Amino acid sequence: xxxxxxxxxxxxxxxxxxxxxxxxxxxxxxxxxxxxxxxxxxxxxxxxxxxxxxxxxxxxxxxxxxxxxxxxxxxxxxxxxxxxxxxxxxxxxxxxxxxxxxxxxxxxxxxxxxxxxxxxxxxxxxxxxxxxxxxxxxxxxxxxxxxxxxxxxxxxxxxxxxxxxxxxxxxxxxxxxxxxxxxxxxxxxxxxxxxxxxxxxxxxxxxxxxxxxxxxxxxxxxxxxxxxxxxxxxxxxxxxxxxxxxxxxxxxxxxxxxxxxxxxxxxxxxxxxxxx
Amino acid sequence: xxxxxxxxxxxxxxxxxxxxxxxxxxxxxxxxxxxxxxxxxxxxxxxxxxxxxxxxxxxxxxxxxxxxxxxxxxxxxxxxxxxxxxxxxxxxxxxxxxxxxxxxxxxxxxxxxxxxxxxxxxxxxxxxxxxxxxxxxxxxxxxxxxxxxxxxxxxxxxxxxxxxxxxxxxxxxxxxxxxxxxxxxxxxxxxxxxxxxxxxxxxxxxxxxxxxxxxxxxxxxxxxxxxxxxxxxxxxxxxxxxxxxxxxxxxxxxxxxxxxxxxxxxxxxxxxxxxxxxxxxxxxxxxxxxxxxxxxxxxxxxxxxxxxxxxx
Numbered sequence: 001x002x003x004x005x006x007x008x009x010x011x012x013x014x015x016x017x018x019x020x021x022x023x024x025x026x027x028x029x030x031x032x033x034x035x036x037x038x039x040x041x042x043x044x045x046x047x048x049x050x051x052x053x054x055x056x057x058x059x060x061x062x063x064x065x066x067x068x069x070x071x072x073x074x075x076x077x078x079x080x081x082x083x084x085x086x087x088x089x090x091x092x093x094x095x096x097x098x099x100x101x102x103x104x105x106x107x108x109x110x111x112x113x114x115x116x117x118x119x120x121x122x123x124x125x126x127x128x129x130x131x132x133x134x135x136x137x138x139x140x141x142x143x144x145x146x147x148x149x150x151x152x153x154x155x156x157x158x159x160x161x162x163x164x165x166x167x168x169x170x171x172x173x174x175x176x177x178x179x180x181x182x183x184x185x186x187x188x189x190x191x192x193x194x195x196x197x198x199x200x201x202x203x204x205x206x207x208x209x210x211x212x213x214x215x216x217x218x219x220x221x222x223x224x225x226x227x228x229x230x231x232x233x234x235x236x237x238x239x240x241x242x243x244x245x246x247x248x249x250x251x252x253x254x255x256x257x258x259x260x261x262x263x264x265x266x267x268x269x270x271x272x273x274x275x276x
Numbered sequence: 277x278x279x280x281x282x283x284x285x286x287x288x289x290x291x292x293x294x295x296x297x298x299x300x301x302x303x304x305x306x307x308x309x310x311x312x313x314x315x316x317x318x319x320x321x322x323x324x325x326x327x328x329x330x331x332x333x334x335x336x337x338x339x340x341x342x343x344x345x346x347x348x349x350x351x352x353x354x355x356x357x358x359x360x361x362x363x364x365x366x367x368x369x370x371x372x373x374x375x376x377x378x379x380x381x382x383x384x385x386x387x388x389x390x391x392x393x394x395x396x397x398x399x400x401x402x403x404x405x406x407x408x409x410x411x412x413x414x415x416x417x418x419x420x421x422x423x424x425x426x427x428x429x430x431x432x433x434x435x436x437x438x439x440x441x442x443x444x445x446x447x448x449x450x451x452x453x454x455x456x457x458x459x460x461x462x463x464x465x466x467x468x469x470x471x472x473x474x475x476x477x478x479x480x481x482x483x484x485x486x487x488x489x490x491x492x493x494x495x496x497x498x499x500x501x502x503x504x505x506x507x508x509x510x511x512x513x514x515x516x517x518x519x520x521x522x523x524x525x526x527x528x529x530x531x532x533x534x535x536x537x538x539x540x541x542x543x544x545x546x547x548x549x550x551x552x553x554x555x556x557x558x559x560x561x562x563x564x565x566x567x568x569x570x571x572x573x574x575x576x577x578x579x580x581x582x583x584x585x586x587x588x
Contacts, residue, residue, distance in 0.1 A: 007487065011383045015393050018372060021455060022396050025411040028423070032414075089305035098298035111313060115516030115564050118537060118557045121544040122319035123312060145312035148305060177297075206404035209519050213545070227406040232523060237413055240421070247407040258402050 032244040046245035056230060057238045062218055064249075071205065071222040074136060078204035079197050082144055082151055086196055087189075089148075090155030091181060095167070111149040120213070127214065134217055139210045147203055151196045158192030159185065198261045205254060223250045320561070323554035330548035341555035350531050350539075358535040361450060362514035368454045369510065370503070373461030378495060381469040382477075394466065401459040409523045412452045416440035445525050445532045453520055457513075461506040468502045469495060512564050536560055 036043045048054055053063045092098070093105060123142055124133075132138030162185055170180035186193075211225030221229070227250065230243055237243055327337045345351060376397055380390035400408055415423045418439035425437040440448065472494065480490050518538035521527060527534035527542060534542070537560045544553025 008383065011379045012389070015376065015379055018376070019393060019396050022399055025408075026399070028411065028414065085304045085308065088301040092298045092301035096298035096301070098295075098302075104302075110568060111309070115512060115537075115560065116313060117518075118516050118540070118560045118564070119313070119316035119320055121540070121550055121553045121557055122316035122323060124545075125319060125323075125550070126311070126316060141308070142312060145308045148308060152305065202402070206406075208404070208406050209522075224404050224406055227404075228523065231406055231410055231413070232526065237410065237417070240410075240414060243410055247410055251403050251407050254404070255399075255402065 029244050029248060032240050033248050034245075036241075046241040047249070049242070049246060050249070054242065056242055057233060061230075062221075062226075064246075066219065067221055067223055067226050070220065071224070074140070074207075074222050075201050075204040077136075077140060078143060079200045081140065082148065082200040083193060083197060085144070086148055086151040086155050087186075087193060090152045090159055091185070093152065094156045094159035095181075095185075108149055108152060116146045124213065133214055134220070136220070139207075139214050142214070143204065143207060143210055147200065151200065154196055154199075155189070155192050158189040158195075162188050194261075201257070202254070317561075320554045320557055323551055324558045325555075326551045328550040328554075337551070341552050344552060345555060345559065350534075353531055354534055354536055354539050357446065357531075357533065358515065358537075360446065361453075361533075361535055362511060365450050365453045365457065365514055366507065366510055368450075369457045369461060370507065372454065372458040373465055373506070374499075374503075376458070377462050377465035377469055378491060381466050382491070382495060394462070397462055398459045400456040405456075405520060405523060408456060409452070409520070412448060412524060416448050418442070441525060442529045445529055449521055449524055449533050452524060453514075456520070457510060461502075461510070464502040464506060465499055468499050472498055508567060508570070512567050515567070516560055516564050536563075 033046050034042055034044060036045065049061070049064050053061055055061065093101070093108070127133050127138045127142070130138070132141070166184050166188065167180050170184045171177070175183065206224050207222070208224035208228035211221055212228055215221060215225065223246075227243070227246060230246070231237065324341055325336055325338060326334050327340065328334055376393065380394050384390040384393075414421075417423070417425065418437060418441060420426065420429055420437040422437065422440070424440065428438065429435060476494055477490060480494060485493070515535075516537050518535060518541060521533055521535065521538055522541070525533045527538050531539075536556065540553045540556035540560060542553075543549045543556060
């Protein structure tokens with residue numbers, strides 16, 4: 001037994017200990033969803049909700065597929081809108097000069113670390129005034145306003161890392177500033193655009209709070225909003241089998257998505273740049 | 277000697293279109309920020325001086341809401357909850373984040389097991405909160421359905437199931453939050469550690485440095501920056517966000533797990549005291565603002581905003 005083996009063993013022991021709850025959680029999720037709790041037999045009956053509307057705690061739940069469609073449409077819209085707003089703004093902050101840039105940057109930074117959620121009470125009233133309560137548009141606007149400062153920051157970091165020479169070369173060759181952006185800069189920062197797309201998707205897919213607050217129509221819920229209603233319905237969860245089955249149905253595509261996109265997470269260090 | 281007028285006049289002036297150009301890029305973003313950030317901020321301030329409630333009539337009541345905050349008998353407990361929740365969660369998630377990133381990036385560097393541990397720790401932050409929270413509800417379920425009660429009943433078949441959420445609700449909330457926030461810090465710290473050149477470790481080993489001094493003299497100094505960033509952004513997050521508590525305990529039992537920001541939410545949306553809720557939010561904002569300004573002083577801001585290097 002050399003000292004290094006002892007050290008490795010120690011490290012492994014602690015890591016295993018700390019990681020236990022997470023491993024337990026994963027195992028429990030699968031067991032709970034695929035076993036009949038009364039007979040202890042393996043069964044897929046908890047997954048009946050994909051075929052027909054099931055009931056939970058005596059209430060009939062809406063059919064799942066329209067809700068899946070809502071989730072995908074909502075997430076896709078969020079991703080597209082965030083990219084189209086964040087990329088130009090980040091370009092301006094990184095590459096152009098304008099009056100008030102320094103102030104705007106400071107404000108952006110403040111916003112990023114400033115809890116927008118504390119303004120939700122007033123936001124609710126503004127949505128009521130605009131007649132946007134119980135509409136997707138309202139939820140989307142509030143959701144992107146909350147996350148955009150962070151996205152602009154990440155994107156700015158990616159633009160900052162593009163060498164100026166590239167742009168100069170493009171302009172010497174007769175590009176306008178805008179063409180240089182489209183032809184040279186955007187291809188260069190594609191990883192950054194990929195990163196904010198992934199973050200936007202993950203955020204939108206898990207969004208339940210705004211749906212709880214602004215959407216009263218059960219047919220308009222997304223999967224997260226639907227689950228949050230079930231989880232918080234009673235003090236005690238009545239039917240773990242059904243909840244975990246829906247949870248798995250909801251999470252597994254996300255984990256697959258994450259496995260394919262995880263390289264993105266390594267590229268984004270503190271806001272994409274060496275300095276924030 | 278005076279400079280000829282003609283020469284002075286030919287000095288380069290930016291055409292108007294070039295001046296407007298940057299604003300076009302920022303416009304959509306600026307509009308959104310204006311309507312859904314600046315406007316709500318102003319509205320929150322105005323609302324906090326009114327007694328806006330379910331009747332939807334606006335009466336200005338001056339500082340009444342703020343006086344009410346000071347005389348609110350549940351306030352001491354709520355402030356204490358907020359403080360305990362933020363500080364304990366922060367300390368532990370920093371500690372775990374540090375431990376896991378040093379273990380996987382230094383002790384087990386490049387090993388397959390390191391990747392496994394990191395992926396496992398990412399899972400709680402990747403999976404949606406609604407799915408994650410179900411597990412904690414199951415662990416501490418007050419009936420004999422719950423995992424911990426099941427285990428206890430194995431040892432004491434004639435015992436009663438323990439109602440965990442009435443006894444140690446805050447502890448459950450804190451543990452669940454620690455497990456889910458650790459990974460964010462872990463990612464940043466891991467990235468920082470992995471950028472330390474291997475040669476440094478080797479040189480230290482040749483000079484006979486112990487593991488302890490490698491960690492304290494090489495690794496920790498390079499983490500100063502990310503640690504500072506994680507500390508402050510997490511702290512602001514814990515003070516101002518309440519989603520998780522809302523899902524897990526809804527602030528209960530009684531007010532045992534209600535933090536200030538959750539209290540503001542409940543006053544506004546459950547009891548319809550919008551004015552009072554807004555005033556409470558304003559206090560949360562003030563606390564966060566003080567933390568943020570402290571952050572701004574720590575970072576050298578003008579350093580990172582470099583001027584454009586194309587004259588047009």
